[in-house]
Amino acid sequence: MNILETKNLYFTYPDGDQRKIILNEVNVSFDKGKFYTILGASGSGKTTFLSLIAALDKPERGEILFNGEAIEKIGYEKYRRDDIGIVFQSYNLIPYMNSLENVMVAMSITDNEMEKDMKAQALRILESVGIDENKAKRRINRLSGGEQQRVAIARAISTNVDVIIADEPTGNLDGKTSEMIIDIFKKLAHEQNKCVIMVTHSEKIAAESDVVLKLNTDTQNFEVTS
Amino acid sequence: MKQWKRAFKYLYTHKSKVLLLFITVFIVGNLFMSALVIHSSSMNMEALFKNRIKSTVILSDxxxxxxxxxxxxxxxxxxxxxxxxxxxxxxxxxxxxxxxxxxxxxxxxxxxxxxxxxxxxxxxxxxxxxxxxxxxxxxxxxxxxxxxxxxxxxxxxxxxxxxxxxxxxxxxxxxxxxxxxxxxxxxxxxxxxxxxxxxxxxxxxxxxxxxxxxxxxxxxxxxxxxxxxxxxxxxxxxxxxxxxxxxxxxxxxxxxxxxxxxxxxxxxxxxxxxxxxTRLQIFHSDAEFKKVQRPIMAIRSLADKQFMICTIALITIISLLVILFLEERKHEIGIYLALGERKFNIIVQVLLEIITVGMLAILLSIGSGSKLGEVISNKMLEVQIQEDAKSGANELNPEGIDLEKLIEMYDYSIEQDTVLFMMGICFIIILFSATLPCCYFVNIIPRKVLMEDL
Structure with missing residues (x-):
């Protein structure tokens, strides 16, 4: 069964007196163990799509199913808390906390089962994305962009979720750091059996993924290429 | 990290904001406390006076x-x-x-x-x-x-x-x-x-x-x-x-x-x-108090107005400060929402921060506020005594308690009940003032503050 699926997803934005259709009856599904990328021109609605499947906004019509159950029924808040992890382009870490605390915040919020020693678990997760203990205790603003993004990934995976949703996570990073981040996502999908869905502008990064979903601005729908 | 830990982390890392909130609440708290002390002292004095004077009826023949x-x-x-x-x-x-x-x-x-x-x-x-x-x-x-x-x-x-x-x-x-x-x-x-x-x-x-x-x-x-x-x-x-x-x-x-x-x-x-x-002379304790009460009542009336103004000021100031602080923290609130944090927990965190600083400021303003109340009422009493002396309004009652004796009965001591009342009122005001803006800000759509593009 698909872990995530959209049914007739429909979304518009106000455009003067009219409403511009961004997503028009979008039907797409995602499986565990695969790395998905979403390509599309600026303003095509790829981030909007991502925000809908991440339950950061509500669709006008249609529904999103997680393990066959509508996320509206699960509850948007609960779905974000227990079922998905989100990685943003601008990291969105809490600035007055250090890396370790940022990860531990997510772990304390989720209802998913965590290890008794939460701190040790957080340090291990940070270590797995290349953040050592020394850096883990540094304030966020004393880390580089690439390090901050790795902390954001650690935070996303720390809650034992099956779906990682990433909005252009390499958008603010240099080429080498971007490669490292993509490697982490690939490992998450292929080694830890996660479903990774990533929005990107880069055809090169998209080529590294298992499935590419291209958002067509004319049809406001996806073209799937593998 | 539980809400209280996050709250104290925020307070620890935002000292200037904490100081701003603290000073503001401390100043208003002083005015608030002084008004309360004046009111409470005058009430105690009235009760003491009435207890001393009692209601008396003299049948004179x-x-x-x-x-x-x-x-x-x-x-x-x-x-x-x-x-x-x-x-x-x-x-x-x-x-x-x-x-x-x-x-x-x-x-x-x-x-x-x-x-x-x-x-x-x-x-x-x-x-x-x-x-x-x-x-x-x-x-x-x-x-x-x-x-x-x-x-x-x-x-x-x-x-x-x-x-x-x-x-x-x-x-x-x-x-x-x-x-x-x-x-x-x-x-x-x-x-x-x-x-x-x-x-x-x-x-x-x-x-x-x-x-x-x-x-x-x-x-x-x-x-x-x-x-x-x-x-x-x-x-x-x-x-x-x-x-x-x-x-x-x-x-x-x-x-x-x-x-x-x-x-x-x-x-x-x-x-x-x-x-x-038979001639009836009636000394009703209320009436007797009214004869000598003018300066006390003038101060109490002013204190009551001051109390009302301080209440409104405290509500307004805390609400505005909370709105100002939360406007800056929209992004942080968006992050908590994106992580799936319950809105209630976010509100609790912010309230913990505001209440901790606010109540500390109020607690410290109790001592200085009561002293301020003493200074204000002493000044006012001086003026009132002079005015009454000029107008000859000072009347005697059966116990011979005149204005000066009445003022001697004016006790500025802070009672435990007054402190608890002050803390209770301020707690409710702070809670009320901070909760409304919090409720508004936790209802933001996370996408709007966390994602820049379409």
């Missing part, structure tokens, strides 16, 4: 004829009935009657009202638990109070101050009285005729240390007899006088001090019916 006076005795009987029926604790006090005595009892010298003055005054009481005893102004430490039999028969027995001599400006008690002494008092007519009227001392009392010297002093001379014994003395004296002179002596006034203001109306209705030919 200075101009009443002999026949009327006889009527009055009947009325006294009814009044005594009142005393029982209304369960008024107060003393039924007659104007004192002078008794004369030699200054020697059983070979011992005794001191009476003044050195070398053998005239002594007794106050008539109608109850064994008479007013001064009931109010714990005095305590009978030797002997006893009056029995019902003695009160009913008007027996010539008396309860005196143990330290009577000290009241006569001596450092030590030299009255030398003992329980069981029979003082050979006599009643003397205007033309020098004398009737022996021996009085037995059945009790000696100590005056409470809690009273001020000013209040203690009159009690040294206030000795007590059954009321009927005092009226009997008048009868004896009038009988002596009528033999050669038609002048009649009578109690100058009868004073009824009511235990409760609620009894006043009922009492007056009966008293007016009974004493149609």
């Amino acid at each position: 200075k101009d009443v004829s002999i026949d009327d006076r006889l009527d009055l005795y009947d009325k006294e009987a009814v009044a005594a009935d009142y005393y029982n029926r209304l369960s008024i604790y107060e003393t039924l006090v007659s104007e004192y009657h002078p008794l004369y005595s030699s200054l020697e009892v059983d070979g011992r010298n005794i001191c009476l009202n003044k050195p070398n003055n053998s005239c002594y005054y007794f106050f008539g009481v109608a109850n064994s638990d008479f007013f001064e005893l009931h109010e714990n102004s005095i305590e009978i430490t030797e002997g006893r109070s009056f029995t019902e039999e003695e009160l009913k028969n008007g027996s010539p027995v008396a309860v005196l101050a143990k330290d009577l001599g000290r009241g006569n400006f001596f450092e030590n008690d030299i009255s030398n009285f003992q329980v069981g002494d029979i003082i050979p008092f006599s009643i003397i007519s205007y033309d020098g005729k004398k009737v022996e009227y021996p009085v037995e001392i059945i009790g000696l009392f100590d005056i409470s240390d809690k009273l001020s010297d000013e209040n203690k002093y009159p009690l040294y001379f206030k000795s007590f007899m059954p009321y009927k014994a005092v009226t009997k003395q008048y009868d004896i004296q009038n009988e002596l006088n009528t033999q050669n002179n038609p002048i009649k002596y009578s109690p100058v006034q009868l004073t009824f001090r009511l235990a409760s203001d609620n009894k006043m109306e009922e009492f007056l209705q009966r008293a007016e019916t009974l004493c149609q030919s």
Whole structure:
């Protein structure tokens, strides 16, 4: 069964007196163990799509199913808390906390089962994305962009979720750091059996993924290429 | 990380904002506390005043004829009935009657009202638990109070101050009285005729240390007899006088001090019916307070306005500061929402931050605020006293409590209840002021603050 699926997803934005259709009856599904990328021109609605499947906004019509159950029924808040992890382009870490605390915040919020020693678990997760203990205790603003993004990934995976949703996570990073981040996502999908869905502008990064979903601005729908 | 840990982390890392909130709440808290202290102190003072003054009705018959006076005795009987029926604790006090005595009892010298003055005054009481005893102004430490039999028969027995001599400006008690002494008092007519009227001392009392010297002093001379014994003395004296002179002596006034203001109306209705030919002087504790209250009420009124303004100011300032802070923290709130944090928990975190700083500021403003209240009210009282002195508005009541004495009763001490009330009110204000903006900000759509593109 698909872990995530959209049914007739429909979304518009106000455009003067009219409403511009961004997503028009979008039907797409995602499986565990695969790395998905979403390509599309600026303003095509790829981030909007991502925000809908991440339950950061509500669709006008249609529904999103997680393990066959509508996320509206699960509850948007609960779905974000227990079922998905989100990685943003601008990291969105809490600035007055250090890396370790940022990860531990997510772990304390989720209802998913965590290890008794939460701190040790957080340090291990940070270590797995290349953040050592020394850096883990540094304030966020004393880390580089690439390090901050790795902390954001650690935070996303720390809650034992099956779906990682990433909005252009390499958008603010240099080429080498971007490669490292993509490697982490690939490992998450292929080694830890996660479903990774990533929005990107880069055809090169998209080529590294298992499935590419291209958002067509004319049809406001996806073209799937593998 | 639980909400409280996140809250304290935020406070620790945002010291300038914490300081801004702290100083603002501290300033308003000082004004708030000063208003509360002034209000509370004036209320305490009013209660103390009313407790001291009681509601008093004086039946005065200075101009009443002999026949009327006889009527009055009947009325006294009814009044005594009142005393029982209304369960008024107060003393039924007659104007004192002078008794004369030699200054020697059983070979011992005794001191009476003044050195070398053998005239002594007794106050008539109608109850064994008479007013001064009931109010714990005095305590009978030797002997006893009056029995019902003695009160009913008007027996010539008396309860005196143990330290009577000290009241006569001596450092030590030299009255030398003992329980069981029979003082050979006599009643003397205007033309020098004398009737022996021996009085037995059945009790000696100590005056409470809690009273001020000013209040203690009159009690040294206030000795007590059954009321009927005092009226009997008048009868004896009038009988002596009528033999050669038609002048009649009578109690100058009868004073009824009511235990409760609620009894006043009922009492007056009966008293007016009974004493149609008698002058009624009413000292209602409320009315008496009103005569001297002006400066206090002016301050209280100002304090009440200050309290209202501070409440509105505190609500407005905290709401605005919270809105300002949360506007800056929209992004952070968006992150918590994206992580799936419950809105309630986010609100709790922000409230913990605001309440911690706010209540600390309020707590510290209690001391300084009450001092400020003292300074403000002292200044205002000074002005009011000067104004009242010019206008001659200062009136006396039966207890002789004038404005200056009233101000002496003004106590700035902060009671635990006042502090708890202040903390409670401020807690509610802070909670209310911070909750509304919080509720608004946790309802933001996370996408709008976290994602920049379409």
